[in-house]
Amino acid sequence: MAINQTASGALPKESNSIKWGGLLTGAVMLILLTVLVAELDDWIGFTFKEHDVTQNPLEYPLTAVVVGLIANGLLRLTHFYHFVKPAIRTELFLKVGLVILGARITLDDLVTTGTGGLIQALIMVCSVFMFSWWLGGKLKLNPTLRAVMASAVSVCGVSAAIAAAGSVLARKEEVTYVTALVIIVALPMMVLMPPLAHAMGLPDDVAGAWFGGNIDTTAAVVGAGTIFSDDAQAVAAIVKLGQNVMIGFVAFALALYFATVVEKDKEGAQKPSIGMIWQRFPKFVIGFVLVSILVSTDVFSPEIVKELNNAYKWIFALAFVAIGLDFHVSSLRDMGWRPVGVFMGATVFNTALALLAAWLIFGVLGF
């Protein structure tokens, strides 16, 4: 008995120390990789300049993702990936970066672009959700998987998938499937959409609104915006934040629908309540708006604002490295073609509708 007690007492302590060791090692590794990205970005920019190309076409998000992907492969090959995994907090890094990004966006811009962004978000979330839900039904997906997938494609990727899963009591595997799909699809979109937008001759705000309304993960939205231009980055971030704000409403509506229609007799389903809207509200948006107010009211000098712009670039670079590290295809192996088909179909619909909405709201109406 005594031996058992010792053994059972020792195990959590040991796993805890391993977790902390992994967290610290991973954090140091991430910082070093980000510094490497910065050095590479500098070198790439210099090399292009030497060949009379003044604007570096390989912006730092691309460099960061590639560095992250290479590190990902090496870590998996050497079986260190799961040890350092606790430090790979892509969403956290990105949210911190978004709070500081508020320094780049004045309150006036926030109100103007934010209004357009909210209108676009409302159109996109409703239309894309309905389309994905309908397509999922046609291809006979589980209602819970349909709900998780439709939320992920229409709202904001991983966070929306998790919020929807809580509302409809989806299985863990369903969330993993959708999360993997979101990341796998978002990454090429981040790389391909900016040159496509350039080829179509889209202005900065329309391109930014297109990325923000279409790409699922906030990280990839900011990445695509950054690759296109600084102005596109700001619009993309604001439009995406508009969609993020919708998470609570979608989670509430799903919980209500599942509780009253789909699974009205099921035990344990999350009860819909107005509090759920606040519970799911992306609180970092408050920080983003607060920083924007501070900068708009001239609390900081222009030099300090310049330093803040440097700060968010470093945090975003860290987040983009983490995106590369997060990438994995293994979760998709057992999924089958139908969920992939629904996701791809919804993504194509999302892409076309987002372009139309962005062009109408930011191009024609001039928000």
Add this chain to the structure above:
Amino acid sequence: MTDSKPPVTSKSASLKLSEDWLATIIGLVIVLIVGVGALGPGPQTAKLTAAAGESTSVEVLARDGWELTTTIGGEKVKVQSPFTDLKSGTIYTYECRDGEITPLTEQLDTATREDSSKALISLQNNCEAKVVLTYQTKFAIRWPIFGLFTK
């Protein structure tokens, strides 16, 4: 004995912050640290030395909180209301006359300089001794470490 203990439910566990709040707090702390200048471009020093009858100028980083120390012929002198909050693309002129250094003008720089994001400090020495102006900022950790993402 161990078995009889109730499961530990520490209070600290119930205080766990959500990722959103954690990100908001970290973000605001970074803004605060950068905002008060604790993180910045690093301690800066700019020195202007002008022999009697000569003029000189130097480019410095445009930022608030500069401190000025001055000497005339090696003797420390105090300047009344020196320029301490320096704006980009602006020329700040000092003049030494009759053993006194005075801030003369603050005007927009219309000439094209290599780095117009900086401020220009100019000194006209009409005194009969060597004048040294030393501009300094302190308490700032160098940021960004390698000056990257800024080019």
